[in-house]
Amino acid sequence: MKFLNQAGAILWKDLLNEYRTRDALTSMLLFGLLVILTFHFAFEPDSLETQKFAPGLLWTTFIFAGLLGLNRAFASERENEALQGLLLAPVNWGAIFLGKMLANLLFMLLAETAILGCFAIFFNLSLGAKIGWLLLIVPLGTLGFASVGTILAAISMNTRMSDVMLPLLLLPVALPAAIGSVEATAAAFSDPPGAALAFWLKFLVVFDVIFITVPLLLFDFVLEE
Amino acid sequence: MRSLNWLLFPTLLLILISLYCIFIYAPTESSMGEVQRIFYFHVPSAWTGFLGIFLVFFCSILFLIKNDRAWDIRAAAAAEVGAIFTTMVLISGPLWAKPIWGIYWTWDAKLTSLFVLWLIYLGYLLLRRLLESPIQRARLSAVFGIIGAIDVPIVYMSNRWWRTQHPQPVMGGGESSGLEPSMLFTFLLSLTAFTFLFFLLWRMRCRIEESADRLEALHRELNTRLQEGK
Numbered sequence: 431m432k433f434l435n436q437a438g439a440i441l442w443k444d445l446l447n448e449y450r451t452r453d454a455l456t457s458m459l460l461f462g463l464l465v466i467l468t469f470h471f472a473f474e475p476d477s478l479e480t481q482k483f484a485p486g487l488l489w490t491t492f493i494f495a496g497l498l499g500l501n502r503a504f505a506s507e508r509e510n511e512a513l514q515g516l517l518l519a520p521v522n523w524g525a526i527f528l529g530k531m532l533a534n535l536l537f538m539l540l541a542e543t544a545i546l547g548c549f550a551i552f553f554n555l556s557l558g559a560k561i562g563w564l565l566l567i568v569p570l571g572t573l574g575f576a577s578v579g580t581i582l583a584a585i586s587m588n589t590r591m592s593d594v595m596l597p598l599l600l601l602p603v604a605l606p607a608a609i610g611s612v613e614a615t616a617a618a619f620s621d622p623p624g625a626a627l628a629f630w631l632k633f634l635v636v637f638d639v640i641f642i643t644v645p646l647l648l649f650d651f652v653l654e655e
Numbered sequence: 656m657r658s659l660n661w662l663l664f665p666t667l668l669l670i671l672i673s674l675y676c677i678f679i680y681a682p683t684e685s686s687m688g689e690v691q692r693i694f695y696f697h698v699p700s701a702w703t704g705f706l707g708i709f710l711v712f713f714c715s716i717l718f719l720i721k722n723d724r725a726w727d728i729r730a731a732a733a734a735e736v737g738a739i740f741t742t743m744v745l746i747s748g749p750l751w752a753k754p755i756w757g758i759y760w761t762w763d764a765k766l767t768s769l770f771v772l773w774l775i776y777l778g779y780l781l782l783r784r785l786l787e788s789p790i791q792r793a794r795l796s797a798v799f800g801i802i803g804a805i806d807v808p809i810v811y812m813s814n815r816w817w818r819t820q821h822p823q824p825v826m827g828g829g830e831s832s833g834l835e836p837s838m839l840f841t842f843l844l845s846l847t848a849f850t851f852l853f854f855l856l857w858r859m860r861c862r863i864e865e866s867a868d869r870l871e872a873l874h875r876e877l878n879t880r881l882q883e884g885k
Contacts, residue, residue, distance in 0.1 A: 578802065585795045589785035598781060599799060602774040603806045606813035613817065633816070637809065644805060648798045651719055 433528075436521040440529025445536070447506065454502045454537050458495040462545035465491045466552050480553045485615035489608055491545055492568075493575065496538045497597050500579040503534050504587040517653060527580065527649040531642075534583075535569075535576040542568055563618035563627065570631060571611030574638040575604050581645035584652045607641075610634045659858055666855045669848035676841040684838075693751040695842055699849035700743040701769060705807070706853060707737015708772060711779070712804030715797035724868070727793035730800055731783060732860035736853060738776035744769055764814035771810045775803040 448454055469487055473479065507513040516526060546564070550557050557564070579600050586595035610633045617624035677695045684691035710733035718726035748766065749759035760766065782799055786792035834842065 581802070582799070585782070585799055588791055588795060589782065590787070591785060595782065595785060598774075599778045602771045602778060602810075603802060605771055606806070606809045609813045609817050629816070633813065640805065640809070641802075644802060648719075648801060651794050651798050654794065 433522055433525050436525035437528035437532065440516075440521070440526055441532045441536075444503075444530065444533035448533070448537065453506075454499040455541055457498045457502075458537065458541035459544050461495045461498055462491050462541065463548060465494070466545075466548060470552070475553070477554060480555060481619060484549070484553070484555055485612045485619060488546065488549060488615065489571070489612045491549075492538070492542050492572065492611075493601075493604070493608060495541050495545065496534075496572070496575060496579065497600065499537045499541065500534055500576075500583045500600070501593050501596055503530060503580065504583050505592070508587060517655070523650045523653050524646050526653070527584075527646060530584075531577050531580040531645075534580050535573060538572050538576055539569060542572065560618050563623065564615070566631065567611060567614045567618060567634075570634040570638060571607055571614070574607045574634065574641045575600075577638070577645055578603055578607075578641040581649055581652060584649070607634065607637050610637060659855065659862070662851070662855045662858060666848070666851040669844070669851050673841070673845045673848040676844055681838050681841040682835065687755055690751060690754050693747050695845040697744060697747040697751060698842070699846045700740045700747065701765075702846060703849050703853040704737055704741035704744055704769065704772060706850070707733050707740065708775070708804045708807055710857070711737065711800040715800035715804075718793060718797045719801075724793065725865075727797065728861050728864045728868075729857075730797060731780075732857050732864060734776055734779050734800070735860055736856045738773065738780060739856075740849075740853065741769060741773045741776060745773060762814075764811055764818055767814045768807065768811035772807055775806065779803060 465487075469475075469483075473483070475483060504513070507516060517523075546557075546568075549555060579596075582599045582603070583596055586592045586599060589595045610630045614627055614630035614634065617627035617630065673695070677692055681692070681695070683689055711730050714726045714730035714733060717723075718730060748769075752761070753759050779796060779799055783792055783796045786795055
């Protein structure tokens with residue numbers, strides 16, 4: 431219980447920080463709009479093509495927008511040596527990971543909701559009955575990505591080029607999550623939902639469990655000075 | 656330091672015998688022709704590529720438990736040698752694929768996971784270069800090494816499952832479908848030779864790093880003595 435309270439405190443701190451600066455959400459959302467704009471002029475998709483490309487394009491946007499948020503996650507802790515204060519606080523370091531991870535997850539989900547809405551409006555994508563499935567797929571796909579992304583962001587913040595390092599480390603590792611999310615979304619978009627949907631949802635759950643457990647076990651080593 | 660001759664000479668011998676078997680003893684494959692001989696280099700390189708990431712995983716865990724620089728060196732050396740072999744697979748693969756399949760590349764599960772493995776190796780090695788403090792370098796790269804290694808089988812399985820839903824043109828049988836006995840012998844011999852070569856290069860790379868450490872320690876000692884002398 432104490433562990434969860436501590437994680438909650440870290441999460442609250444990050445939410446408050448984001449509420450006051452709005453750095454991460456603004457950049458993620460603007461990025462999403464830019465992708466939609468570029469996609470329109472690059473492919474000029476008709477409605478059938480939009481249906482076909484939507485799952486892949488949505489997740490590509492989610493992933494790259496998520497990278498922007500993840501890069502902020504620890505960059506903000508470096509300013510004014512905030513990280514030192516965090517490490518000196520009498521909390522379990524696993525709780526720091528969990529709090530940070532939940533904050534990243536929440537920012538990503540908020541940005542993804544907004545991006546999805548814009549996407550539906552700009553490309554006349556009728557989400558209708560698919561919303562229910564997306565409410566399941568998007569959090570499951572984002573959870574594993576946010577979790578492994580949080581520990582890799584904590585690693586890459588120590589390098590000279592942390593903004594470049596994070597995608598280089600994260601994208602290959604997160605590839606299975608990307609495959610699972612795109613496939614599940616594509617199955618949900620087909621009418622009626624494809625049989626593959628249940629399979630890829632289960633796959634995402636397995637990916638999430640592995641990549642929450644492993645970073646939780648290893649996070650202490652990342653913070654150790 | 657003990658000499659590495661005990662490993663060097665068996666490796667050289669194995670390589671010479673394998674080369675003889677690959678180019679002279681093994682018969683020419685009937686449908687693919689001479690180009691099929693790439694198989695004897697290609698598949699063992701892939702095996703050593705995966706062996707490398709397994710060693711990175713194993714040595715990284717031991718480093719985090721024991722906090723001993725020797726395991727950090729072993730993990731880093733395994734990654735370097737593994738990266739070289741993986742690069743060889745990515746070069747020899749397309750050379751073989753072009754004349755047989757008519758294309759250099761296909762997003763098959765093995766190819767894709769090898770490509771991702773290669774990216775993980777490069778990420779690991781780049782991370783090591785960009786971390787300045789040696790203690791931090793060892794610890795953070797060990798964490799990434801473990802995460803990356805765990806990811807490799809998941810990437811492979813996800814690609815296999817992805818493939819079952821995206822039919823691809825049939826590209827002939829798998830390379831191990833019914834090997835002729837002399838070919839199987841040559842293949843196994845080559846596999847052994849590559850494994851020995853991997854361990855030889857790995858040990859050599861560890862030696863170089865250990866020597867660099869000792870040289871640095873001597874430098875520091877020399878500097879302190881010079882300053883004391885002044």
